Structures are given as C-alpha cells and as structure tokens.
Amino acid sequence: MRPRADEVLNSVIWSFDTYITPELEEPFNHSLALTIGNMLRNVLERIESEGQALFDSNRELESILLAAKNYITKNTDASKNNELKILPARIEEAIEKQFWTEEEYPSLERVTEKATLLRASLVEVIEGLQNAKNDLGEDEEYKELRVQIRRYLKNQLAREAKWSTEALQGLRR
Amino acid sequence: MKDNKIETSDFEGYLLHKLEPATVEIEEITKFERGFSRETWFVKTKINGTTKDYTFRRDIPGGSIQPFPLRLEYDIYDRLSNTTIPVAKTLWYEENPTEFIPGPDFFVREKVEGSWIVPNFDNPAVEYDDVRISACLEHMRKLALIHTADWKSLGFAEIFSVPPNAASCATHTVERLVGELRNFQVEPLPVVTEALEWLRENAPEDSPCISLLKGTNGIGEEIWQNNEIVALSDWEESSLGDPASDFAHTQELLPPPTGWSNGTNTFHLKDALSFYESISGIPITEERLNFYRVVRSLESVLFSHHASLPLIAKEKPLARFAWVATEVMHGGEMGLARASGILD
Numbered sequence: 001m002r003p004r005a006d007e008v009l010n011s012v013i014w015s016f017d018t019y020i021t022p023e024l025e026e027p028f029n030h031s032l033a034l035t036i037g038n039m040l041r042n043v044l045e046r047i048e049s050e051g052q053a054l055f056d057s058n059r060e061l062e063s064i065l066l067a068a069k070n071y072i073t074k075n076t077d078a079s080k081n082n083e084l085k086i087l088p089a090r091i092e093e094a095i096e097k098q099f100w101t102e103e104e105y106p107s108l109e110r111v112t113e114k115a116t117l118l119r120a121s122l123v124e125v126i127e128g129l130q131n132a133k134n135d136l137g138e139d140e141e142y143k144e145l146r147v148q149i150r151r152y153l154k155n156q157l158a159r160e161a162k163w164s165t166e167a168l169q170g171l172r173r
Numbered sequence: 174m175k176d177n178k179i180e181t182s183d184f185e186g187y188l189l190h191k192l193e194p195a196t197v198e199i200e201e202i203t204k205f206e207r208g209f210s211r212e213t214w215f216v217k218t219k220i221n222g223t224t225k226d227y228t229f230r231r232d233i234p235g236g237s238i239q240p241f242p243l244r245l246e247y248d249i250y251d252r253l254s255n256t257t258i259p260v261a262k263t264l265w266y267e268e269n270p271t272e273f274i275p276g277p278d279f280f281v282r283e284k285v286e287g288s289w290i291v292p293n294f295d296n297p298a299v300e301y302d303d304v305r306i307s308a309c310l311e312h313m314r315k316l317a318l319i320h321t322a323d324w325k326s327l328g329f330a331e332i333f334s335v336p337p338n339a340a341s342c343a344t345h346t347v348e349r350l351v352g353e354l355r356n357f358q359v360e361p362l363p364v365v366t367e368a369l370e371w372l373r374e375n376a377p378e379d380s381p382c383i384s385l386l387k388g389t390n391g392i393g394e395e396i397w398q399n400n401e402i403v404a405l406s407d408w409e410e411s412s413l414g415d416p417a418s419d420f421a422h423t424q425e426l427l428p429p430p431t432g433w434s435n436g437t438n439t440f441h442l443k444d445a446l447s448f449y450e451s452i453s454g455i456p457i458t459e460e461r462l463n464f465y466r467v468v469r470s471l472e473s474v475l476f477s478h479h480a481s482l483p484l485i486a487k488e489k490p491l492a493r494f495a496w497v498a499t500e501v502m503h504g505g506e507m508g509l510a511r512a513s514g515i516l517d
Binding site for chain 2: 026027028030031032035036038039042116119120122123126127130133149150153154156157160161163164165166
C-alpha cells in the first residue's frame, strides 16, 4: 500500500526538477521539461483533491437541479418558452441515472460521467432560464435560482483552482 | 528523422528533392523555443553555393492547439506577401511531405532577420520607459496598417467569416466563436453558457468599421530589427471584425495603468490609442477594448477545449496540450466568470 501514488509522484517530480530539467540546454527541450514538471504537479494535486471535488460538485449540482425542477414545474405556463416544458423530466433523468452499483467503488471515470451528465442538465437549465428571462426575469424565485446557479459555478471554479496554477503569469512553465 | 526531431539530413534530402539544385548544404538548423501552438524551424542553407535561409512551420505532435488549420495560416501570409504589411514571404505549402520529412503538412517561408526581443523592453528601470513608448508607437503604426488594409480586394472575405455590418462586429464575433466551439465540444461548459448571456447583452454596436484583425499580437509575436517591426508573425487567431479586438490581444505593448514616463510626460493607454487614431482614422474606445478582453477569455476557452481533443483520443500529443487544456482553460473560465458576475 505504501508508498501511495501521490508519494511516488512527489519523488518523481523532485528528481525530474532537480536532475533532468537543469541539464537540458536546448531551449525547446528545456521549455517542454518545465511544462512536464508543472503538469506532474497538477496531476499530484488532482490525485489528492479531485475525488472529493467531484463528490462535492455532484452533490451541490443535484440540489440545484432539484430546485430548478421545482421552479420550472411551477412556472412552465408563465413562460412562452416551450423548451422549459421538457426540462423537469430531463433533470429527473440526469439525477436518477446510476453509473455504479452499491457494491462498486466508483472509479474517477464513472464519477466524471455522472458529473458530465449533471453539468449537461445544468447547461439546459441555464439556457432555458436565459430564454425565459423576458417572462420570468422579475420573479424573485427566478432571480434566487440564478443566484444559486452562479454560486455553484463560483464554488466549482474554486474547487478546480486547487490544482491549477494561474496560466501565463509568473515564471515560464 | 527520429520521432519528431528533424535532422540536418532530412532538410538536405527534402530541399534536394523539392528544389532540384546541384548542391544543398545545411549550415544550421534551429527549432524556435517559443509559441505553444505550432513549431517553427529556422534552416540556414547554401543552395548551389548561395546562402538562403528558410523558415519551416508545422503543427506540433497532437495537431494544432488552435482550431485554425495550418493551410489557413499559410493563406493569410500569402495574401499579405505583396502588401505594405510586413510579413515573411511565403514560398510554398507542402501538402504531401515526402519520405524526407515525414509527418504533418508544413509550409515554407523566407526567413526575416531580426528578433522577437526588443532590447531592454523588460528592464523595469524608468530610463527604459522611452524604449517601451517607442516600441508601443511602432506597434500602433503596424496595427494601423493592418486595420486599414483593403481586406476585400486581398481576398480575406473568401477565407474568413464576414460580419454583416460594422455595428454587428461584436455579436458576430461571439456567435462565430460559439459556433466553432459547438463543432468540437466534448463536454458541457456551464460557465461559458452563463457568461454568454453577459456577452450577448453587452456586445457594443459602435464599431466604426470591419477590419482585418491580426489576433495575437505584441511582444513575442513580431520580429523586430533596430526598433522597427520587420515582420508580423503568428496570424493563427486572425479574423475580420472590430479593430478594438486586436488591442485586447496585445501582449505587453500597451502602457500599464500607471503609464510610462519619458521624463517630462507620462504616456498612458489613451495616448497610445490617440496616436493610433491619428494615423488610422479609427477611434478605439476603452468600452469596446474592455468588451473584447472578455471575448479574449472566450477565445481562450475555445482553443483550450480544442487542445483537450488529442488527449481524450489518447493520441500522443505534446505535454503543452495538457497544460493548455487544464490551466489555460481554467484561466479562460475565470476571465468569463469575473466579467459576467459569477465571481463577485
């Protein structure tokens, strides 16, 4: 069990940065080595953080999609936008769809598939709400739902920031 | 040729095959270390005893980071080769790389002597502000040349999407980018969907003209010689639209908020834009410039997402694809989120 993958990768990164990158004199190869070192650190952070981030994201998304489903169900007739009518069923389908069984440890691939389906449903909700803005935009519940969606997007960007170094800033990577 | 490295003998064999001279000597080959989208090779030769320098340009392993074909980049250079806009002259496009240089298509152009570095531009000492002001003014002159070019007669309407009129440049640009993204999008991008509402509602309608746009420009993108730009390079984000867009792409050559001082006066962004307007006749408002800074984030998302394709297909792309598809992507989404109110 030990060393874990993150512990091994930490050693690989240190060795690569210390012994390989400085020895590469050809500018293109040196530049590429900096990118490789940076991406190894990115992967290390993802190993440590991505599972929990996806779990948190999916849980938050399901809650928002349920709120969206309730709101849209109540207001379908208030909007001239017919595309809202189909959304409650599609949201339910996305939430209910199972990508792993109770006996399985969910792989990152399966959890990502679930996240992708939920995010696709969220995109449909955002588009539907944007298109219904003229009819529902002044409704307080509409505004609150849009605020919730933006809060999720902000939280998700913060989760992803854990493994992203700000690109094109600072030293060349 | 081993893997992706092109050896001296590869170039020698290729040029003998292509040009059929009596003799070819390869004196030096250099792979340009900059540029993350395509690779550029400088090849110094003697053809039949006469010195001749070539530049070879092709996609990196994994393809193109930008959703912008190499052939289109060649067509831009080709259309500009006989204009007053300084670019390296195109020589030929190689659609069928021979056994000498296997791999993707490439094109060959004349090498322009110079450097992407402006001496002392990066020196933070105030005494070098004059260097920065001078470089900025030179860049304004070249942007004015591009933006006043007769793109219709040069044939750019045949290769680029044309906005219906000047007032719709911003909307046209946003919808063009969204359309391009839809062509290859592999996963939902809710931040983009949310931000599109802001982009559509805030698209300016006061662009004074439709111009040829360079796209990425500024330090690192042009070739300089004695404080003059002798070749404008890297046209892979070129399009037709509002000239203000190019100022949102300018790297380092616009004054920072504190300005640059030449000893007696401080040179600000408005001074650079006034100078540009005096020679081009095109006004650039800060409102339009700021809007296109947000569009720049959408473009970042576009090419970053495109960079993920060879990774997802498990091809063998250069690690730069991974960097662009992750960290540059996140930066693009953050830019959209800041502008559209997702981030406070």
